[in-house]
Amino acid sequence: MLENTALTPQEVAEMLKVAKNTVYELIKRGELNGYKVGKKIRVDLKDVENYKNKTKNNKTIQSIPIKNDSLPSTNIFSQQDSGNVNNFIICGQDVLLDILSRYIELYSPNIRTFRSYVGSYNGLLALYLGKIQVATAHLWDGDSGQYNIPFVRRLVPGIPTIIIHLACRMQGFYVAKGNPKKIQGWEDLKRHDINIINREKGCGTRILLDEHLRLLNIDGKSIKGYNKECFSHLAVASTVARGGANLALGNEKTSLQVKNIDFIPLQKERYELVIKKEDLDKSPFKTIISILRSDEFKSELLGIGGYDLTETGNIIAEL
Incomplete structure (x- = not known):
C-alpha cells in the first residue's frame, strides 16, 4: 500500500525540507520511526506523515528553520517575533526561497531569516494575520485565468499589498x-x-x-x-x-x-512574492527587491535550471 512506501533519508529530508543529517537525528531521538534494510536506513511514508501530524500546532502554522540547527525552538510565529524586523519569516516551498534567504542574511547580517514550508493559501492567511512578513503564491484562478491577484484580494482583504514577481515555472x-x-x-x-x-x-x-x-x-x-x-x-x-x-x-x-x-x-505558472505595502520602504524589503534584480542572484538560479527569470524583481501589482 502507498502508506507503506519505503523512503530513503534523502527523500524524507526533501519532504520535510531539512538536511539529511536532521532526519538521522530525528530517528536517533525516536521522534521519527526508521528501520534498517541491510546497512541502509528506511522510513515508511506513513511514519513521515505521522511525524508531521504530531508536530503540527492547530493554533499556528508550523515552520522548520533550515539555516542553522542552533536556532531557537520557540514558536517563530509569535506576535512578538512578527513585529520584530530582525526576525524575518518567509513562507513558501521552492528552493528559490532558500537561496533568497541566504542572500538576505549575507547582505543584512543583522536579520535572522526563517523559512516556513507551507503552501500558498496558508502563507497568504498568515500574512493577513500578521504572523509573517513575506508570503509567496502560485495560485491560479480558473475563471479569470490570472495568477495570484484574485487570491490576494480575497485572502488579504483590507490590507494594501504589493506583488513582486519571482519566476515562471x-x-x-x-x-x-x-x-x-x-x-x-x-x-x-x-x-x-x-x-x-x-x-x-x-x-x-x-x-x-x-x-x-x-x-x-x-x-x-x-x-x-x-x-x-x-x-x-x-x-x-x-x-x-x-x-x-x-x-x-x-x-x-x-x-x-x-x-x-x-x-x-x-x-x-507565475510564482510571486506578496508583502504589505506599508513594508515596501523598510530596509529588509528593499534588500529583497535589490537581490531579486541582481545579476548574481539570477545567475545562481539559471545554474539550477527550471526557471523563467524574464520578469524577476518586477512589481506586478499594487492592491
Missing part, C-alpha cells in the same frame, strides 16, 4: 517512463483506469488541479487516489516512479531529479 504531469497510459492532458483525469497521488490542500499545485477539475466538471472524489496526499513535488514524483500512482501534478524542475518518470508540460 512549468507545471505538468509526472508519469511513468515511456508514458504507458498514454496520458496527454487534463481530460485524462476523466479516465477510470488512472490513479493519482495528490498534493496537500492549500498548496498552489493542489489548487491548480482543483480549478481544472471544476472547469471540466469532474468530481475529484471520482478519481482514484485523489484523497491520498503528499507534501512535496519530490514525494509525488517518487511515488509515480515507484508505481504507486499513474499520475501526479508538479513542476518540471523536480522531474529532472527523479529517475523513471517523464514530464508532460501543461501550464506555465
Whole structure:
C-alpha cells in the first residue's frame, strides 16, 4: 500500500525540507520511526506523515528553520517575533526561497531569516494575520485565468499589498517512463483506469488541479487516489516512479531529479512574492527587491535550471 512506501533519508529530508543529517537525528531521538534494510536506513511514508501530524500546532502554522540547527525552538510565529524586523519569516516551498534567504542574511547580517514550508493559501492567511512578513503564491484562478491577484484580494482583504514577481515555472504531469497510459492532458483525469497521488490542500499545485477539475466538471472524489496526499513535488514524483500512482501534478524542475518518470508540460505558472505595502520602504524589503534584480542572484538560479527569470524583481501589482 502507498502508506507503506519505503523512503530513503534523502527523500524524507526533501519532504520535510531539512538536511539529511536532521532526519538521522530525528530517528536517533525516536521522534521519527526508521528501520534498517541491510546497512541502509528506511522510513515508511506513513511514519513521515505521522511525524508531521504530531508536530503540527492547530493554533499556528508550523515552520522548520533550515539555516542553522542552533536556532531557537520557540514558536517563530509569535506576535512578538512578527513585529520584530530582525526576525524575518518567509513562507513558501521552492528552493528559490532558500537561496533568497541566504542572500538576505549575507547582505543584512543583522536579520535572522526563517523559512516556513507551507503552501500558498496558508502563507497568504498568515500574512493577513500578521504572523509573517513575506508570503509567496502560485495560485491560479480558473475563471479569470490570472495568477495570484484574485487570491490576494480575497485572502488579504483590507490590507494594501504589493506583488513582486519571482519566476515562471512549468507545471505538468509526472508519469511513468515511456508514458504507458498514454496520458496527454487534463481530460485524462476523466479516465477510470488512472490513479493519482495528490498534493496537500492549500498548496498552489493542489489548487491548480482543483480549478481544472471544476472547469471540466469532474468530481475529484471520482478519481482514484485523489484523497491520498503528499507534501512535496519530490514525494509525488517518487511515488509515480515507484508505481504507486499513474499520475501526479508538479513542476518540471523536480522531474529532472527523479529517475523513471517523464514530464508532460501543461501550464506555465507565475510564482510571486506578496508583502504589505506599508513594508515596501523598510530596509529588509528593499534588500529583497535589490537581490531579486541582481545579476548574481539570477545567475545562481539559471545554474539550477527550471526557471523563467524574464520578469524577476518586477512589481506586478499594487492592491
